[in-house]
Amino acid sequence: MLLAERQSLILKELNHKGRVYAADLAQQLGVSEDTVRRDLNQLGERQMLRRVHGGALPMQLDVPDYADRLEVKHPAKQKRANAALAFIQPRQTILLNSGETCLYLAKAIPRDMPLTVVSACPLIACELVHHEKVEVILLGGTFFKPALRCVGTAATNTLRKMRFNSYFTGACALHPERGFSAKYLEEAEIMRVSVEQADQTIVMGGVDRLGLISNHQVANVRELDVLITDQDADAAIVQALQERNLQVVQV
Numbered sequence: 678m679l680l681a682e683r684q685s686l687i688l689k690e691l692n693h694k695g696r697v698y699a700a701d702l703a704q705q706l707g708v709s710e711d712t713v714r715r716d717l718n719q720l721g722e723r724q725m726l727r728r729v730h731g732g733a734l735p736m737q738l739d740v741p742d743y744a745d746r747l748e749v750k751h752p753a754k755q756k757r758a759n760a761a762l763a764f765i766q767p768r769q770t771i772l773l774n775s776g777e778t779c780l781y782l783a784k785a786i787p788r789d790m791p792l793t794v795v796s797a798c799p800l801i802a803c804e805l806v807h808h809e810k811v812e813v814i815l816l817g818g819t820f821f822k823p824a825l826r827c828v829g830t831a832a833t834n835t836l837r838k839m840r841f842n843s844y845f846t847g848a849c850a851l852h853p854e855r856g857f858s859a860k861y862l863e864e865a866e867i868m869r870v871s872v873e874q875a876d877q878t879i880v881m882g883g884v885d886r887l888g889l890i891s892n893h894q895v896a897n898v899r900e901l902d903v904l905i906t907d908q909d910a911d912a913a914i915v916q917a918l919q920e921r922n923l924q925v926v927q928v
Contacts, residue, residue, distance in 0.1 A: 678706065684716050691726055691735060692888045692914055695854030698732040735852060735890050751777060754847075757881040757905045758782040760928045764843055764879050764903065767791050772836075772871055773801050774846035775826035778881045780804060782845055786811065795839065797827040797867065821863050828863040836870045844875035848882020848904070850891040853917035856898050858891040865893035877902040884910045887918075898923050 683706055690705070691697045699717060703710040721728035727736050758781035765771060768791050773779045775798035783804040786792065794805055797816035805813050818832035846868060849859040857880065859865040872878050878901045887910055898921040905926045906915075915925050 678708075680716075683708070683712075684720055687713075687716055687720065687733075688725060689913055691733060692853075692911065692917075695852055695890075696732060696734055700731075702732075735855070735888060751781075753883055753907060754778045754881070755781045755785075756928050757883070757907075758785050760905050760926055761845055761879055761881055762786070764845075764877070765790075765792070766842070769793070769842040770795065770840070772796065772839075772841040772844040772875060773798070774844070774868065774871065775801070775824050776847035778847040779845055782881075795841065797832050798825055800825060819863075821861070823861060824864050826864070826867075828867050832867055833870045836867070836874055839874060841871075841875040842877070844871045844878045846871070846878070846880055848880050848886040848906075849895075850889040851880065851882055851887055851898075851904070851918075852890050853888075853898060853914060853921060855890045855894075857895040857901060859893050859895050860891050862893050865895050868895045872896045872900055879903040879905065881905045883907050887911060887914050 686706065687697065687702060699710050699713045702713045717728055717733050720726045724736060726733040754777050758778050761782050762785055770793040773783060773794060773796040780800055783801045786808060788808050789810060791810040793812045795814040795816065796802060799815065802813050802815045805811050816827050816832045816835055818827035819829040821828040851857050859868055880901055884907050887906065898918060901923055903924045903926060904918060905928060908927045910927060919925055
């Protein structure tokens with residue numbers, strides 16, 4: 678087996694299982710553990726996995742804060758947001774997370790659609806100011822600058838008193854085995870409550886967010902309902918997500 682082929686199989690196994698062990702890989706690939714360890718070290722140096730004792734984990738997500746990305750246009754995120762409109766019906770109550778994709782979704786909502794939109798993000802509330810038929814409920818709390826949203830007890834307590842037809846969120850990191858996770862503890866907490874209070878959760882995320890894990894757990898895959906992602910998303914990851922009853926829409 679060629680080096681590139683062997684390392685490709687290691688990455689595929691990692692994406693599928695969420696963690697790999699050198700001993701198991703050696704037996705599976707029919708090579709020595711020293712060979713596998715060298716492969717893992719090389720893949721780690723290329724930042725394709727995170728080396729740990731005895732094996733490897735997926736790379737942890739590390740992206741710039743929301744405020745640092747506001748000036749950049751993202752046509753792919755706009756495309757995913759447009760696809761999410763199919764999951765919104767007039768007179769529903771929906772919850773929008775903060776983030777670029779959710780801001781694109783707010784902009785895409787038809788101005789003549791009667792709707793109640795709840796969000797902890799002031800940018801989204803301001804975006805909907807000219808939607809005369811949209812009632813906007815802005816959650817209060819401590820303003821968390823990295824995510825440009827309100828967090829904390831005030832926000833979560835308000836969420837627990839409400840029910841939503843749908844919760845829309847961008848994908849921080851989504852892994853078939855490790856589930857949906859977020860960079861910050863404060864953000865993960867309010868996102869976890871949001872999933873609990875919604876009849877369905879729609880996640881919008883590109884290929885760069887799939888197969889990754891971040892610092893704080895939000896939900897397992899079976900607690901989510903729909904993933905809107907790109908056409909060129911990894912087929913093995915898509916299949917693994919679908920096997921956990923997640924509807925995957927590729928646009």
